[in-house]
Each structure stands twice: as structure tokens, then as C-alpha cells.
Amino acid sequence: MPDLNYHHLRYFRAVAHEGNLTRAAGRLNLAPSALSAQIRALEDRLGHALFERRGRQLVLTEAGRIALAHADVISAAAEDLLATLRDTGRAQTILRVGSLATLSRNFQLTFLRPALGRPDVEVVLRSGGMAELLRALETLDLDVVLTSEPPATGSAGGFVVHRLAEEPVSLIGRPALLAGRATLAERLAAAPLILPTPESGLRAGFEALRERLGIRLQIAAEVDDMAMMRLLAREGVGLAVLPPIVVRDELASGELLEAERLPGLVQPFHAVTVPRRFPNPLLRELLGAAGVGAATQPRRGPLPSG
Known part of the structure; x- marks a missing residue:
């Protein structure tokens, strides 16, 4: 049997994402009849209908949804190949970083600092929920995900968890809330x-x-x-249970005070990657600067829901 045609997959992705043959044909600069023939050729090769028509919309069948998931991965891998090996093997200069939306901005800045301000480096930052970030990591749309909570164990997709740092946790607030002597319990x-x-x-x-x-x-x-805990502490709403790195500037200025460290509490920070044959050299540099060596931990677990 003939191999899959990459162009067929590209045309199929365009139609699937547009949901309309005519719009997809215009985007691809093809006649709708020619695009329709390409889709039929792919369906013949796979042995399944990929779309069903509902009014003017083309809706993916179950086989179509499966095909699209694989086609998206193939497309992302092709883009990664071009980005990694373009210009006769010149080192990749784009670092794509995802971070949990709730993660300390000061910690992110500390991790990224060796790559910032360099004329040969472009850093692309994306924040979001854990599930969407890990999906982007699996499809190679991201090089690394920064998080305070590692992925759960037991997944079909393998993740490598690098422990970057372990920050102490303190009781922090405005000076007025910390006046006088008191024990931690008080x-x-x-x-x-x-x-x-x-x-x-x-x-x-x-x-x-x-x-x-x-x-x-x-x-x-x-x-x-x-970040919101930091703002509420600055507003004097209460005493915050936070790693001091989150409010580093406010502690330095005296706007906030650190009452005391909370015994037994630490906040770990992790970088999550996936095994790649051509890992981003910038990422290796940042992990090295953070002191990450061989102490990595493969994780397999279901994607978290948020």
C-alpha cells in the first residue's frame, strides 16, 4: 500500500480546522473541487470517512477526530524539525516556555534570566492551565513547562520532571499586622x-x-x-502564606515583612519536559544554570483537568 501523503494531511487539517471546504480551499489557494479530491484520496487511503456534512458545515467523524489528533502531532513535529535544523544546523534561537498561570513571576524571571536580553535568543512565553500546557508540550509546541505542581503519575505520555528549586514558605504581611511580639501559633x-x-x-x-x-x-x-496573594498582602487584607521569592521586591523595600519561616513547609518549583532527540540547546543551558544535572524524574500520569 502507498505511504501517507504529507500534503493530504495538510489539506485535511485545513478543512478540519476551518469546518468548511470553500474557506479552506481559499486559504490553501486551491479550487474547492481539487481540495475535495485530495480529501477523498486520504479517506480512501485510511479506509474511513473523515467528515460528515451538516448543512454547510463539515463535521469530523470519529475516525476524523482520531486522524486530526495524529495530523496535528505530525505537523508540529515537522515545524519543530524545520526550526531546529534550519540554516544548516544553526542552533535554535527560539525558546518556547509555558508556565502555570498561578506561578510566581519572580521565579519565572529567575529561571529565564540567562536567556533574556541576548540578541541571538527569542523567548516565547505562554501561561495557562496545566492540562493545556502539557498537551502543548507533548505536541512540541512548547519546549518546557514551569510549574509548582508536577504532573500526576501513571500517564500514557511520558514527562520528565526536573526539580529546579525548593523555596521556604513564610508568614508575610504589612508591618502594621506584625507589630508586637507573638509566637507563630498566636x-x-x-x-x-x-x-x-x-x-x-x-x-x-x-x-x-x-x-x-x-x-x-x-x-x-x-x-x-x-501574584494575587502578593497583591492582597500588599493591600493589608491579611498575613499571606507565601515563599518569600514571590514578594522579593516588597520585602526589600520594607512594604512587607517576613514574620517567620513556617517549619516543615517548602514550595518546590519544577521544569517539565518530554524526551526529544533534538532538545532545545537553550533549555539545556537554563537547566544547567539552575543546577539541574542527572536528577530528573520521568512521570507518567493522566493530564490534570485544569
């Missing part, structure tokens, strides 16, 4: 608190500390975004 019991949401690993560690201290809390806010 501060936690008396002050309104800005806490991570219950789903986070950091919150689980904090709850264990609360149980050990035997105190009840006054919760002012539960937030899944470190």
Missing part, C-alpha cells in the same frame, strides 16, 4: 490569613502545621494565584 490564630486553595500541595502542608499547633484560623481569602 499570630496564626489572631490574624486574618491569605492561604493557598485547599487543592494545592502547599495548603496540605499548612493544614498539617495547623493541626500540630492545635489552632483555629481566621481565613480572609483562599487564592490559587501567587
